[in-house]
Amino acid sequence: MSAPRPLRPIPPRPTRRLFSAVALSLTAALALSACGGDAEPTTSAASGTAAPSGGQKLSGKVIWADFGGPTNKARQTTYFDGFTGDTGVEVVSTVEEDALADTMLNGGAGDYDAMHVGLDYAYKYKDNILSRPAGATLDQQLPEDIRDKAWGTFLVGHAQGYLTSTFPNGGPQTWADFWDVKKFPGKRAWPGTPGSYDSTCEVALLADGVAPDQLYPLDLDRCTKKLNELRPNMVFYNAYPEIQQLIASGTAAVALGPSGQYAALRNGGQDITVSWNQAVVAPNVMVTPAKAPNPDNILALAEWMSDPQRQAEFAKLTGYGPGNPDAFQHMTKETLANIVTAPEHDKIVWQNSLARAEQRDALLAWYTGWLAQ
Structure with missing residues (x-):
């Protein structure tokens, strides 16, 4: 196979083609996980209740934009179902559209409360990204100067x-x-x-x-x-x-x-x-655009997703490294062997x-x- 001559540039951000392709490779892993036999905790074993910083009761929905496939399915079972059950907030998943994502990253209005981007995009557009509130659990695997802007980290x-x-x-x-x-x-x-x-x-x-x-x-x-x-x-x-x-x-x-x-x-x-x-x-993260329509809800979901047991479950299903290093304590040796950022991978x-x-x-x-x- 020779190198293709591209007809047009492809944006250097996670594209639907890229993550749909990765999603196909994860199907088998999800199927095996569904069969049980792993001693790691499930989502229901994780504790903690998400709440907005002001303590008010949550309601309504959030619009979550990523690239679909088994990675999204893993988020549904690991994070979204429990969050909805605990708070009543519906998490509506949609496949991220570049045009709308770019509009919101540049400060415009749109429907997305959370968007999947590469960490370089979080840096580039940080002025148009909502900061996490004081006291939030930040992803320690990210550089300190971007932790308050990026969350839901998974490391490829x-x-x-x-x-x-x-x-x-x-x-x-x-x-x-x-x-x-x-x-x-x-x-x-x-x-x-x-x-x-x-x-x-x-x-x-x-x-x-x-x-x-x-x-x-x-x-x-x-x-x-x-x-x-x-x-x-x-x-x-x-x-x-x-x-x-x-x-x-x-x-x-x-x-x-x-x-x-x-x-x-x-x-x-x-x-x-x-x-x-x-x-x-390569760090991949979620960000909340400054004009997100449901900021309290999405910030509460971000906190929910910081739980180390939930992140360990997500790592088991996807093979992606967690943002919270405490998650490693909840992984089996089999899961750790597939995670690039596992503590034993020191080079x-x-x-x-x-x-x-x-x-x-x-x-x-x-x-x-x-x-x-």
Whole structure:
């Protein structure tokens, strides 16, 4: 598969294509979870009652905008059903539309009370995002200067994965290993659409020997040079579930992609190895636009979702890391093994979302141009 020549730029924010694709990979995990047998607490075991900061009784609804699929289903069972039962507030889910989200992020009016964005968007539009009230439980896994603006955090890991049988004597561990096609032969599955530039530049720089604390601002020219070294050995995918096909078929020996794809392969019976060494953590969050029509309700839901037991349940269902680190205490070893930010994964690399926000337009233009070469 050759790299596509994009017809138009794709916004560098979570797109419906991206998260619908990820959603497909999580279906098996949700089905397995529904069968029981896991000792982790369920939503009903979590305690606490959400209430607005002023103590007034809640009523009405909130409009929740995300990208649907099993991730939304996990939120429904983990968060929304209990919140509605406790407060009477209906949570109405809708698939996020870019035009309306952009209007509200730029300070305009709209229907959304909560929107799913990358953390770089939270930084870029923080002046038009509602702050959490004093005393709110903030997501400690986020940088301190954005915690009062972003919530409902889930942490995605961009990692390398492969069939264990492909490298019986041990496979690649670092991104330098990923580039070493002599020691670890075979094609590399790689993002092939502009909107999925993900952590490609960070990965290239790490492979080129840049220290994690020296990654930003991203040197795009250096990224291009490093990517060009590997390009003859790349197989491009246009949607995330293609990673599973490329790995399972042997078309690609190793893939760069969100770790949920490897969990889906494992759930399908494949023996998969994921290297967490230098896996890049990409924070995704919910934000409340300043002109949200139901601010008391959505701020109460944000507090409800901060409960560590509920976050542990959500992590079990989705494979995403929690915003509240106390959630790790409520996870089994099996769940922790799939979570990029689990305490034992001590060699991960965090994206600098503030720096990425400052380079956002340049990143999209860079990757669009590189793919089109």
